[in-house]
Amino acid sequence: MAARLSEPDNNWTVLALDRGSASALTPQYEVDGDLSGVYDPNYFSVPQNYLLGRLVRNPRYYGIGGTAMINGMTAVAPSRHLLDQLWPNGWKWDDLFPYMVKIQNHYCYYLPSSLTGISDADCRLWHGQDGPIDIAPPLFGNMSDLLIEMMNECEQDVGFMTDYDNPTKQYGCYFQQQFRKPLNKTDPNSSSIRASTWEAYLKGINRTNLQILDSATVLKLVFDDNEPTKCIGVVYEYKGQVYTATAKKEVILSAGVFDTPKLLQLSGVGPKLWLEPFGIKIIADNSEVGKNFMDQMAVYTAFETTEPVPPLPWGADTCGWLLNSRLKESYSNWTDIQIYCYSQFPGLTLDVPIVGYDPILAYSNPPISFMTFLVFNTLPDAHGTVKIQSLSPYDRPQIDHGWQNLSEYDQMNLQYGVNFVRNMTTSTRWGQKYVKQELFPGNRYGGSDDLHRRLNLCSAYHQVGTCGLGKCTDNQARVLGIKNVRICDVSLFPTQLNVNPTFTLYSMCEKVAHLVRDQHSHDPTNIASIYHCQKLKLFISIVFLSLFLNQ
Ligand SMILES: Cc1cc2nc3c(=O)[nH]c(=O)nc-3n(C[C@H](O)[C@H](O)[C@H](O)COP(=O)(O)OP(=O)(O)OC[C@H]3O[C@@H](n4cnc5c(N)ncnc54)[C@H](O)[C@@H]3O)c2cc1C
Numbered sequence: 203m204a205a206r207l208s209e210p211d212n213n214w215t216v217l218a219l220d221r222g223s224a225s226a227l228t229p230q231y232e233v234d235g236d237l238s239g240v241y242d243p244n245y246f247s248v249p250q251n252y253l254l255g256r257l258v259r260n261p262r263y264y265g266i267g268g269t270a271m272i273n274g275m276t277a278v279a280p281s282r283h284l285l286d287q288l289w290p291n292g293w294k295w296d297d298l299f300p301y302m303v304k305i306q307n308h309y310c311y312y313l314p315s316s317l318t319g320i321s322d323a324d325c326r327l328w329h330g331q332d333g334p335i336d337i338a339p340p341l342f343g344n345m346s347d348l349l350i351e352m353m354n355e356c357e358q359d360v361g362f363m364t365d366y367d368n369p370t371k372q373y374g375c376y377f378q379q380q381f382r383k384p385l386n387k388t389d390p391n392s393s394s395i396r397a398s399t400w401e402a403y404l405k406g407i408n409r410t411n412l413q414i415l416d417s418a419t420v421l422k423l424v425f426d427d428n429e430p431t432k433c434i435g436v437v438y439e440y441k442g443q444v445y446t447a448t449a450k451k452e453v454i455l456s457a458g459v460f461d462t463p464k465l466l467q468l469s470g471v472g473p474k475l476w477l478e479p480f481g482i483k484i485i486a487d488n489s490e491v492g493k494n495f496m497d498q499m500a501v502y503t504a505f506e507t508t509e510p511v512p513p514l515p516w517g518a519d520t521c522g523w524l525l526n527s528r529l530k531e532s533y534s535n536w537t538d539i540q541i542y543c544y545s546q547f548p549g550l551t552l553d554v555p556i557v558g559y560d561p562i563l564a565y566s567n568p569p570i571s572f573m574t575f576l577v578f579n580t581l582p583d584a585h586g587t588v589k590i591q592s593l594s595p596y597d598r599p600q601i602d603h604g605w606q607n608l609s610e611y612d613q614m615n616l617q618y619g620v621n622f623v624r625n626m627t628t629s630t631r632w633g634q635k636y637v638k639q640e641l642f643p644g645n646r647y648g649g650s651d652d653l654h655r656r657l658n659l660c661s662a663y664h665q666v667g668t669c670g671l672g673k674c675t676d677n678q679a680r681v682l683g684i685k686n687v688r689i690c691d692v693s694l695f696p697t698q699l700n701v702n703p704t705f706t707l708y709s710m711c712e713k714v715a716h717l718v719r720d721q722h723s724h725d726p727t728n729i730a731s732i733y734h735c736q737k738l739k740l741f742i743s744i745v746f747l748s749l750f751l752n753q
Pocket of ligand 1: 220
């Protein structure tokens, strides 16, 4: 957002504020692993009844680039049908698709289709080449027999997708595509780094009209004394001092699914009933701020294999499925289950104490080959809330996933996924050749899949929805009830997706940048001015983007 809005032809100045430190920009975060761990800022939920009182761990990352600096880098387009049926006008597939193309620099343009699995025609139809974000496909030429045989098995069973971004065929099994930048585009053996938004949009940019300030924590929004619903900037803390950044045009909140609703609520924008007990002056009784919180849910299974399961070339996690549980008629046009298989447990040592993952497998470091299957219910019924629990901007909000009593659908969807994995590993030719036995849950819970779920269900880390389009905002992403504040992060999702969120998020943010540009390029008050706040000249932020005008 900051990069787009500070493009020279806009003639605007932008200030990007992020509470994280500059350590994000060290080479450690350019490596491709999923770095999420106990040292990240973990946002825990309140106890969840269905989990027998366990908390849900929600890792985040503070720093420029956000949580995508520690994520699994999976790049996947959403279902065309889901957007068309469930998303508001202006945000259907045809509206977002141009931006999906705009973000991409896809490797189907640089490598032969025998390696990428994507034909030249499909490459041109579904992928972009001029965008800032590198997307690396799996390299079919460099795969082990185990993976090729899995692909063949899938092809016969549920179908294999060589390109899951092709919306005419988004069902079945796949090898993962990633936000990944090989250092030499045309060399399939090149080493590669994480293609984060930092790397894609901001690294190396030197613009006098863009200031990026890390270690700057936004405390609240500032409103005009004479026009109480008009936002005119933000208050933030930087190196122990408090400053006010005045925004000539807009503030754009991108603090994520937990902190965006928290900041709105602390600023007096949210459900009156939630804010009044804290004595907060109500600026706008927007009853949707912090509601509609949705997280995909995940359970793990593990199987002993006859040989080690290699990662894909470029080190990507191995394979996955997009499936339909057929439990809901209204979801029949898109998938509602995603299954990942990993050559081992992702973050094995990290989630163990928290999600209750089988301690025997986790701590004994078994001298055996095994693979794990992670089953996601991508579109759960369960909805929760995110609300402030104190007046301190440094406190995390109270997070309730709404996993108190899971609906029949939510439980059966997960069961369908686990049954599918069991069938794949025991009844197919591939399973009989490569899989020895179920390690987890195995008979750990006396054969009870319900207990397995209750003791192991965890977040799939795809939390969305706490200031959704068309509910909490208008369909231009402007927060209802106040002026000059827009959202651009996963809180803006009006529904869950059938897949991982960031590919869609980046496309949405490109669209939001477009909307901002459209609105203000016709604004007759587009007059030059630069504001000084104590020691700083002010412009706009990514995390809290205050749009200004240039001189
Ligand atoms: C372990 C893990 C693996 C994942 N894997 C994938 C994957 O493979 N593919 C995928 O698509 N998605 C994945 N996700 C999900 C994805 O990473 C997130 O949905 C996405 O990064 C959220 O982006 P966001 O911009 O909404 O928020 P964030 O990325 O969380 O950004 C919020 C930013 O706001 C800043 N901030 C917060 N409060 C303040 C404040 N008061 N003042 C100033 N700054 C503030 C933070 O420092 C942060 O930089 C994964 C998530 C996790 C945790």
